[in-house]
Amino acid sequence: MSASTAAINLRHTRLGGLQSLRAIAALAVCVQHAIYYACVALGLDYMHYLRIGMGGVGVNLFFVISGFVMAGCLYQGRRFLWNRIERIYPGYWLAVAASALLLMAPEHGWKLDLPSLLLMPASLNNTYHIPYWTLAYEMGFYVLVAALIASRCTHQAMSRLCVVWLLAIAVVSRYTEIPIAEPGFWLWLAPHNVFFITGFLLGLHYQHLERLPSWPLGLLAVICCTFGEVLYPISRAAAFMLYGPGLACVLILGVRHLRVAWLERIGDASYGMYLLHAPVMVLSIPVLQGLLPNVSFYPLMLTCLLIAVLASTLFGLVEFRMHRRIKSLTRARRPVQAGSELPR
Numbered sequence: 001m002s003a004s005t006a007a008i009n010l011r012h013t014r015l016g017g018l019q020s021l022r023a024i025a026a027l028a029v030c031v032q033h034a035i036y037y038a039c040v041a042l043g044l045d046y047m048h049y050l051r052i053g054m055g056g057v058g059v060n061l062f063f064v065i066s067g068f069v070m071a072g073c074l075y076q077g078r079r080f081l082w083n084r085i086e087r088i089y090p091g092y093w094l095a096v097a098a099s100a101l102l103l104m105a106p107e108h109g110w111k112l113d114l115p116s117l118l119l120m121p122a123s124l125n126n127t128y129h130i131p132y133w134t135l136a137y138e139m140g141f142y143v144l145v146a147a148l149i150a151s152r153c154t155h156q157a158m159s160r161l162c163v164v165w166l167l168a169i170a171v172v173s174r175y176t177e178i179p180i181a182e183p184g185f186w187l188w189l190a191p192h193n194v195f196f197i198t199g200f201l202l203g204l205h206y207q208h209l210e211r212l213p214s215w216p217l218g219l220l221a222v223i224c225c226t227f228g229e230v231l232y233p234i235s236r237a238a239a240f241m242l243y244g245p246g247l248a249c250v251l252i253l254g255v256r257h258l259r260v261a262w263l264e265r266i267g268d269a270s271y272g273m274y275l276l277h278a279p280v281m282v283l284s285i286p287v288l289q290g291l292l293p294n295v296s297f298y299p300l301m302l303t304c305l306l307i308a309v310l311a312s313t314l315f316g317l318v319e320f321r322m323h324r325r326i327k328s329l330t331r332a333r334r335p336v337q338a339g340s341e342l343p344r
Helices: 016-042 054-071 074-102 133-150 155-173 184-189 193-204 214-231 236-257 261-268 270-291 297-333
Strands: none
Touching (some): 016 054, 016 261, 016 270, 016 297, 054 193, 074 133, 074 270, 074 297, 155 184, 155 193, 155 236, 193 236, 214 236, 261 270, 261 297
């Protein structure tokens, strides 16, 4: 391994703080959607109750974590892309099936389409009420990382390509506004890729960066995220260029200090929680309004949030067990191939 690069390797490592951060990110998304759906049901302006975009922060943190983890999975070599498909699609398809069961009533207008099932960059199918648009970004990023692995890029070359990618995003953002949830084939140049790239660079150089003391990291996180918030109305790409390093600092601090057992357990369920919490909310809110016709915003929002978090966490734990079972079966049938390691 080059002296200029010291990448994290997650082959035998479980970072508990990382799971805790996943839990916080998933809960932030749940809170935002509970506020949104409760406001829609009561005819209220949700921006009055949602001054901080907690869901956006949660998604961005998920993307930074994903980029970081992918840098730690480069050792998987030619197995990398299959491992990511194995992780993303079965749980997602299970959530789509669950949403069909929850939202089968005609008033929900649930419908199935192939592009959404394959996570292709196409029009968003809102009838699922699953925020699967983020998974299209995930798969796009995984495809590019798999290409880097196949081309046998060194870690130094990967770092340089990441910088070029950031520059390309900055340039494109000056000429076109790419829709967040429906980027189409602009997917790889959309500003949200900044978070994957930042996390990936952090993972590639983690063993150097983790030595930085905590208080400067905390201060840098506050400064970057604050100025990112100021820049957001002017330029999403510019804002994300600051948010990304800020959240990377949060990730280092979380891995270092945020090892909470119950949060780690929720972190294990975070993928399933993220997928299914919104369909549960869509179903539960009219039921709650039927039982409590004069319910006000906060009781409705908090009750809906509690039901959704409990139900989707249970689903997430089932999904997590299912993934581990699938992984054990495929590993047992597929011998490790020689020469699949990546040059450092």
